[in-house]
Amino acid sequence: SQTIHQWPATLVQPVGSPLSLECTVEGTSNPNLYWYRQAAGRGLQLLFYSVGIGQISSEVPQNLSASRPQDRQFILSSKKLLLSDSGFYLCAWSTASSTNEKLFFGSGTQLSVL
Amino acid sequence: GNSVTQMEGPVTLSEEAFLTINCTYTATGYPSLFWYVQYPGEGLQLLLKATKADDKGSNKGFEATYRKETTSFHLEKGSVQVSDSAVYFCALRPPRGSARQLTFGSGTQLTVLP
Numbered sequence A: 001s002q003t004i005h006q007w008p009a010t011l012v013q014p015v016g017s018p019l020s021l022e023c024t025v026e027g028t029s030n031p032n033l034y035w036y037r038q039a040a041g042r043g044l045q046l047l048f049y050s051v052g053i054g055q056i057s058s059e060v061p062q063n064l065s066a067s068r069p070q071d072r073q074f075i076l077s078s079k080k081l082l083l084s085d086s087g088f089y090l091c092a093w094s095t096a097s098s099t100n101e102k103l104f105f106g107s108g109t110q111l112s113v114l
Numbered sequence B: 001g002n003s004v005t006q007m008e009g010p011v012t013l014s015e016e017a018f019l020t021i022n023c024t025y026t027a028t029g030y031p032s033l034f035w036y037v038q039y040p041g042e043g044l045q046l047l048l049k050a051t052k053a054d055d056k057g058s059n060k061g062f063e064a065t066y067r068k069e070t071t072s073f074h075l076e077k078g079s080v081q082v083s084d085s086a087v088y089f090c091a092l093r094p095p096r097g098s099a100r101q102l103t104f105g106s107g108t109q110l111t112v113l114p
Helices: none
Strands: A003-007 A010-013 A019-026 A032-038 A044-052 A055-058 A065-070 A073-078 A087-094 A109-113 B003-006 B011-014 B019-021 B023-026 B032-038 B044-050 B056-059 B062-065 B075-077 B086-093 B108-113
Touching: A003 A087, A010 A019, A019 A032, A019 A087, A019 A109, A032 A073, A044 A065, A044 A073, A055 A065, A073 A087, B003 B086, B011 B019, B019 B108, B023 B032, B023 B086, B032 B062, B044 B062
Parallel strands: A010 A109, B011 B108
Antiparallel strands: A003 A019, A019 A073, A032 A044, A032 A087, A044 A055, A065 A073, A087 A109, B003 B023, B019 B075, B032 B044, B032 B086, B044 B056, B056 B062, B062 B075, B086 B108
């Protein structure tokens, strides 16, 4: 069966420090991968999605970047965190079908930038 | 653009009470509508969906009916249990859209007391 791992669960970082959140998927090949963010009191916002290794699409301009070095690995990064980067970050995957609406989510990372 | 509005939480109910979580949407055409649930410490998972007007999605005792005339997709359950305590997200996807085009509401925290 397919599983998705996301870590760490919580993270407290100072302003200006770097960030690296990692997500891996098991039990499937060539998944579509996604990074979402939920700010307090707001809905999930899609940040990045990827349909293959090295293929990253950014949905909103921001201080963050994403990379996909392997088929089932998706990394969210920042060189210098801002206070506004605080939030709940979720990784997700779906099968490589343009009309498949079922997303499978990781358990999320609560990031606090102080 | 597309948007989803959910009733604000948190919602606290006693066991066996009736649950309604309101969800309304703004979209062109006939989007597909979803409810996702996030149990404590876990990722979001699809609870139910409806893809056309008057469809009723149901799962685990929860139901939601796609009402085009009121642009609503309210989540209901006749008798909640403590194990239903979770955050519930309403979402929509445009007609013939892909998973990356999902628009989520801000989530509603439900706590069921024994």
